[in-house]
Amino acid sequence: MNLFLRFLERKYGIDKYWTYVKICLRHDYVIHDADLWLDYVDMLIENKLDARNPHYLCPLNVEEAHDWVMGKCKKKYFAKTANMLYTRVGLTQSR
DSSP: OHHHHHHHTTSSOHHHHHHHHHHHHHTTOOOSOHHHHHHHHHHHHHTTOOTTSHHHHSOSSHHHHHHHHHHHHHHHHHHHHHHHHHHHHTOOOOO
C-alpha cells in the first residue's frame, strides 16, 4: 500500500515503474519501503543491470541490495570524475 500512496502523491510516475511492479506482483514480492525500492530500481537502470530480472528486482534484503548498487554508482561516479580531472589537467591516466 505504501507504494501506491507514493504514486498517488505524484512523487513518482506510475508509468515508469509499472512494469517492475507487475514483476514483483507476479513473484509475490512485497515492497515494504517504497522510497528505498524505487530508488533501488532507478539505480539498477542507471547501472544497466537487468532491472526486469526478479533476482535483482525482488531482493531478500532491499537495504543490502540498495547499498550494493549504491556502491556501483559511487564507483562509476568517481571514475567519471577522475577522468574529467585528468582531462582538464592534461594528464593521461595510467592503469
